[in-house]
Amino acid sequence: MNRFPLLGKLLAIGALMAVLLIALAMVRAVITERTSYRHEAQTEVAAAHAGPQTLVGPVLWIPYTETGQRTVNVETDGVSRQRVETFSEEHALLIYPDTLSVRSQLGPEQRRRGIFPVTVYTSQHHVTGQFTWAEPQPSRPGAQVTVGRPLLLMGVGDARGLLGAPRLTLGGAPLSLSRAPARAPLPLAAELDPTLLNRGAALSLDLQFDLAGTGRIGWVPLADDTTVTLTSAWPHPSFGGSFLPRTRSVGPEGFEATWRVPALSTQARAQFTARGEHRPAPEQFHVTLADPVDPYRLADRAAKYGLLFIVLTFAAFFVLETVRRWRIHPLQYLMIGAALVLFFLLLLSLGEHLPFAAAYAVASTGCIGLLAHYLRHVLAGWRPALGMSALLVALYGVLYGILMSEDNALLMGSLLLFGVLAAVMTVTRRVDWYRLSSPSGTGAPST
Numbered sequence: 001m002n003r004f005p006l007l008g009k010l011l012a013i014g015a016l017m018a019v020l021l022i023a024l025a026m027v028r029a030v031i032t033e034r035t036s037y038r039h040e041a042q043t044e045v046a047a048a049h050a051g052p053q054t055l056v057g058p059v060l061w062i063p064y065t066e067t068g069q070r071t072v073n074v075e076t077d078g079v080s081r082q083r084v085e086t087f088s089e090e091h092a093l094l095i096y097p098d099t100l101s102v103r104s105q106l107g108p109e110q111r112r113r114g115i116f117p118v119t120v121y122t123s124q125h126h127v128t129g130q131f132t133w134a135e136p137q138p139s140r141p142g143a144q145v146t147v148g149r150p151l152l153l154m155g156v157g158d159a160r161g162l163l164g165a166p167r168l169t170l171g172g173a174p175l176s177l178s179r180a181p182a183r184a185p186l187p188l189a190a191e192l193d194p195t196l197l198n199r200g201a202a203l204s205l206d207l208q209f210d211l212a213g214t215g216r217i218g219w220v221p222l223a224d225d226t227t228v229t230l231t232s233a234w235p236h237p238s239f240g241g242s243f244l245p246r247t248r249s250v251g252p253e254g255f256e257a258t259w260r261v262p263a264l265s266t267q268a269r270a271q272f273t274a275r276g277e278h279r280p281a282p283e284q285f286h287v288t289l290a291d292p293v294d295p296y297r298l299a300d301r302a303a304k305y306g307l308l309f310i311v312l313t314f315a316a317f318f319v320l321e322t323v324r325r326w327r328i329h330p331l332q333y334l335m336i337g338a339a340l341v342l343f344f345l346l347l348l349s350l351g352e353h354l355p356f357a358a359a360y361a362v363a364s365t366g367c368i369g370l371l372a373h374y375l376r377h378v379l380a381g382w383r384p385a386l387g388m389s390a391l392l393v394a395l396y397g398v399l400y401g402i403l404m405s406e407d408n409a410l411l412m413g414s415l416l417l418f419g420v421l422a423a424v425m426t427v428t429r430r431v432d433w434y435r436l437s438s439p440s441g442t443g444a445p446s447t
Contacts, residue, residue: 012330013314017307020337024306027344031303034348035296041113046214049111049120050161053213054284055102056220056272057154057186058127058205060095064136068143092183093136094273096263097205100129100223106232108289115352119289120214121232122163127207129223131170133197150197155186156211157218166209171196185272218286220268221261231256234289241285242266259285295351295359298403303344305399310337316391320384332378336371343367360403364396 046052067088074083106123136145152170154177156162168175173193180189196203211217218241219228233254239245243266245257263269271282314333321328343363350359368389375385402412 009318009330013318013333016330016334016337017310017314019334020310020341021307023338023341024303024310024344027306027341027348028300028303030345031296031300031348034352035300038116038296041116042118042214045111045113045118045120046158049214050212051158051214052216052218053123053161053211054157054218054220054286055125055155055211056282057222058097058100058129058152058207059154059186059222060131060133060150060192061153061184061186061189062093062095062136062150063148063183064091064093065089065146065148066091066136066138066140066143067146068138068140070140091136093134094185095131095134096269097129097131097223099225100127100205100227102127102219102226102228104217104228104230106217106230106234106287108232108234117291118214119234119291120212121217121234121289122210122212123217124210125208127205129205131203131205133199133201133203135199150192151180151184151189152192152205153180153184153186154188154207156188158213159187161212163210163212166207168208169206171201171203216286216288218284219259220272220282220284221259221263221266222268222272222282224263226261227258228285229256229258230287232287232289236290238288238290239285240288242283243285245285257287261285293356295348295356298356299344299348299351301403302347302399305402306341306344309340309395309399312395313337313340313392316388320388326379326384328378335374339367339371339374360396360400364393364400368392368396 065088067086069084070087071082071084074081102125104123104125106121108119108121111118111120136147138145152168152175166177168177168190170190170192173196175190175192177188177190180187217230219226221243231254235250235252235254237250237255237257239248239257243259243261246260248257249255266283268282268284271280274280313336317326317328317333317336320326346363346366347359350362353359354362371392372385372389375388376382379385379388398412398416405412
């Protein structure tokens, strides 16, 4: 390689970049491991507190038995004959609310499992609505229907989150919730007052309850017209599911959102009553108490740009080494690259204890200060060292902008690469690359 110094230097830098790429992969593995620890902490808190909540119902559930006679074909000795037999079949009728209006207030709270923060909440719900009573009808002429014990059913994602007994009235009569029978489609049930169950009777519903949960709360819209209004002091809600709020206002003091979902807009009822092992989960809408600055997600995104960091830094050193006649040994390239890789590990570890902006500032300042001190001796002076440090400050600043503006990341990254290419082409426009790559090349630019 002494005969071709430029080629030898490029191969050495390429080999060093491969080594540093392995180090970056190890840093990303650490980020993945710490993310899994955070997930375990969230699971442990949810197990002791209550998990994410999804509210389903209320609905009226009317079990009934249909009995009668039916004619069946029976084949005996190759001869088909008809026979009348008595049958008895178990069924259930579901009556969905005509209207359902929910007003909910959610109070978030930060808890910690070790060093990992977990967002939990307590919520208060006031549900009003109306049912229209209907009797089960036989499916065959002449059959008789025997109605069982009608129940008002409702469900929550994790019943451990119920804070006290819900306060429930239907048609003005107070009801008490308990565990539903095994065959009921929802876990909580209240037995209805038989005196209220007249054909076509309008039954007004009033339900109040407090519920605790972790991370997310959602609703399954089963009524003819479902309206949900949620207020909370959490300033960073993430709205998801099959329906977004009709109206919402989000500010530093919290948010308020309102959903309105008519039955014609959703398949939730069909999905709720579907049978079979692979039935789909009913459509729902939900709110997640998201962390807008997730240090693990941002550290992972930053590490994805690690190779770009190393390439741009090494390219800057190589170009300036060529133009300014600097002499930088491959081992010095390796130590500079190691400092760049260490930045991402520092960012992760500091981000677990500090706000992400502060962690980024401390990690980048430490790495730039270390490189400035080192380059002062490598480049034989403060002036070139500070010049290279200024380039690193600009590079770290652009990376922070990319991390904080996910929507504009592609634009900012493209502009960065274009700017770097333009700078390299401008600085090296007079370099005689044939002279540099010759065995006797001196590395001086042409005039």
